[in-house]
Amino acid sequence: MLEAAVIGIAGVLLALQIKQARPEYAVYLSVATGVFLLIMAAQRLEVVVESVRLIQSSISIQSSYIQVLLKIIGITYISEFAADICRDAGYSAVAGQIGIFAKLSILAVSIPIVTALLETIQSFLGG
Numbered sequence: 001m002l003e004a005a006v007i008g009i010a011g012v013l014l015a016l017q018i019k020q021a022r023p024e025y026a027v028y029l030s031v032a033t034g035v036f037l038l039i040m041a042a043q044r045l046e047v048v049v050e051s052v053r054l055i056q057s058s059i060s061i062q063s064s065y066i067q068v069l070l071k072i073i074g075i076t077y078i079s080e081f082a083a084d085i086c087r088d089a090g091y092s093a094v095a096g097q098i099g100i101f102a103k104l105s106i107l108a109v110s111i112p113i114v115t116a117l118l119e120t121i122q123s124f125l126g127g
Helices: 002-021 023-058 063-088 092-124
Strands: none
Touching: 002 023, 023 063, 063 092
């Protein structure tokens, strides 16, 4: 985490210095810093995925539920990354639309789990 914080702060400070002379390059530097941090996070995500698979093997959870969970995590992370870049560039409306699209995507991905939950509840109620 310390590495990521130092890289992020260094990128921002450098972008602030460049912004005075060449504002368009400051946005590129911000995006490059973000992509580098995204790559670092993806490496950490491998550990999380392995842990989730280990948990799945020790308790009986359908693999489709785990896949949905991982998709939701991916959608959330990618949409936040893209929206933050848009906000940094001054396009808050686009960032908001990315957020709305992400929420709808999460809803669409989670429908099978909601359906299974409702079927389980219905079976408990004797329906």
